[in-house]
Amino acid sequence: FSRDYRVVGTFFQGLILLVGVLGNLLVVMVVYRTRSMHSPTNCYLVSLAAADCVVLIASVPNEILSYYVIGSQWIWGPIGCAVFVFLQNLGINASSLSLTAFTVERYIAICHPMKAQSVCTVKRAKKIVGGVWAFAFCYSSPWLGLTVTEPIHYKGFQTVERCAMKLSRQEYLGYFFADIVVFYLVPLLLSCVLYGLIARVLFNGHFNKYPEVCRHDNQSSVDPTKSSRVQVVKMLVVVVVIFATLWLPYRGMLVYNSFATMYSKASFMDLWFLMFAKTCVYINSAINPILYTAMSIKFRRAFQRILLCGK
Template sequence: MENSTLLKFTNGTLATIWTDYSIEYKVASILLVILICGVGIIGNVMVILVVLTTKHMRTPTNCYLVSLAVADLMVLTAAGLPNITESLFGGHWVYGYAGCLSITYLQYLGINASSCSITAFTIERYIAICHPIKAQFMCTLSRAKKIIVLVWVLTSLYCVMWFYLSDTKEEVYENAVLVTCAYKVSRNLYLPIYFTDYAVFYVIPLLLATVLYGLIARILFLNPLPSDPTESRRNWKKESSVHGNSRTSSSSTTAASRRQVTKMLAVVVILFAVLWMPYRTLVVVNSFLEKAYLDTWFLLFCRLCIYLNSAINPIIYNAMSQKFRAAFHKLCHCGPQRSEKPPTYSVALTYSVIKETSNGESPDHYTTELDDIHGAAEELLPQRKKLSFKESSLACKDTLASA
């Protein structure tokens, strides 16, 4: 198998002449790929570090976002960076036979794992908001980790076939011999695989996301208050006038927090649909054409859309999530450093669901929402005196005594 990294000239008599990419194409493709991939790699690494190093950021939803960040990193490094050498060497493959197999495998693994991660956090959001009672047991940190492991195991096994379908080939021209990373069999034999990928990792996730986010929107944006498991428990009892206003404020803050998180995740899904559409459409159209449409500039556009989809998510988190923005600033030492203090719980907040983990990890989904409520209470009610307890057991006793 040819592993040479240089073009070899020959005295063949073939009619086809090999021509290098234009200078304009090389400059545009290299600069844009370096810019997008550089920003994306830095951003996704920051997402992973923020969630792993910040205790209150370790929530089920953020675990899925870490999985998505790892998949995006895989796409940017395995698909984006080789595009630079391809432009430099005029389409010549410089990574050899082993590189062809491994890079092709990692490309499809990252692409499929990112789609599955998006589907996973969409389902998690639906259960957490539309079925809050079940969410206490289903949307937990430990279950999210198990689902992520399962996703990566299944996608890894599914993508193993690319080790057997990829190969390096020599394309002989009149003036050169070009080594490329291509497929072993003809394009027609790949149609079932392409359509399977198109259906399982693009169409089905988008249809599912459309339905589930529609149901979520009905709960969050049409109902006056969010669905909360604790509210159903206290519907039988009238709230006292002393705590009525504070509880209404807390519920409103929780609703606003859930709306913001849902909007952010919905934007991620929408961009996934839009930015993957050119490439997916091209694959489907070429499947029905006798000669595939392979315009160089349009292929570059499709590739850049894919790289942009993998690079833009951290920017969305920073723009739409106050928690991520504060965590990013803290990671970069751009904001004031505040020492972590043991959590305190005010009497007004003791009715919220609090789930502790035995291994010192962050509480689950509902616990983290107390941070938003507590922060909003400090801003909106700075003069209000609160009775705080460092131990949650004392807070519970006070609540029972006041009931």
């Protein structure tokens, strides 16, 4: 890699790692310590924050390290290869499923307020989050056995190992396409449909036909105003739109290269575009706490209380 490439990648991705991990940990801490924020939606946001932390920690340090080693050198051995690839996929998949879960929760809470009395509870949200992580774990677990380290020799250097896939790229195409459909296209299509239905209810005057009730286990709470619901929905829509936008370059490159493999054509591997696509993914995992601060008064005040040590 050129010096400019290393400097740009290290600076921006290092900054994203720092901001993202601290921000997502702050989200978890704020929701845990602020009793008034123990709501179903925030359970899913905590799950999303945890998933984003996993993505950042499992991906960014190794990406930065790759700028300074020999070629594709891997220094963590075969176990590290399997574990890091597994954790990357676990975090990505849990993040996408958490996003889908809070979209469905908002749809039920706003469009089916009577049903929300029994469905929209913190206890149920915790069970769903557990199911999200269990499914993501099971779906990602094959990667623990699908990776291998293999020797690679660069002229003028000693032989080193690289982290690679056991099978050929063509044999993984089904898995790659399943990833794109299950964890990108389906969540986006579902979000478009459900947020469209939510918008129809909120802006066509049907919002107050029934009281919306989202319970904290055995206690009920009614949102004070329509505007507070609109604010939350706007924030979540922005999260979904940013998810779609920031994942598009990487997913698009993956689809193109998959078809290139199928038709025996050259893959697209421009190094600067690859850095850009990966950096977009890392930004997606780091930006949500900033969005919550900018768009939610409740989150902003809670962040301030935590940062000022309760003062």
